[in-house]
Amino acid sequence: MASSILKNLVKLSSSPATTTATRSFSLVTTQISNHTAKWMQDTSKKSPMELINEVPPIKVEGRIVACEGDTDPALGHPIEYICLDLAKPAVCKYCGLRYVQDHHH
Numbered sequence: 589m590a591s592s593i594l595k596n597l598v599k600l601s602s603s604p605a606t607t608t609a610t611r612s613f614s615l616v617t618t619q620i621s622n623h624t625a626k627w628m629q630d631t632s633k634k635s636p637m638e639l640i641n642e643v644p645p646i647k648v649e650g651r652i653v654a655c656e657g658d659t660d661p662a663l664g665h666p667i668e669y670i671c672l673d674l675a676k677p678a679v680c681k682y683c684g685l686r687y688v689q690d691h692h693h
Contacts (some may be wrong), residue, residue, distance in 0.1 A: 640684040647678040647690035651663040655687070 646653075651672055657664035657680070665682035672678050677686035 637684065643685065645686040645688040648672060648687050649690055651689065653678075653687045655683065655685055657683040657685070 597656045653670050653672060655665075655668045655670060668680055668682060670680060670687055672689040674685055677688040679686050
């Protein structure tokens with residue numbers, strides 16, 4: 589699916605006719621919309637954001653945390669260094685995990 593979308597987009601960039609390009613682009617948009625609608629039909633399953641929000645904020649002693657998404661590098665994401673100076677939990681932009689500074693006074 590993704591490779592066919594990529595091929596369509598490549599065709600768009602090299603196509604001289606704008607009407608064909610517009611038609612191909614709308615086809616790609618339709619394919620993505622149909623896929624998303626099909627995925628959202630099943631209300632018995634939780635969305636990825638609902639699942640990640642069930643994970644409580646991770647307490648960290650330092651001011652900066654390095655989030656990798658998972659302990660296994662093959663399953664994670666690029667390292668994001670997150671500053672925890674604010675009172676509210678900081679959120680990783682890749683995986684949505686929340687971190688909060690654990691104050692020991």
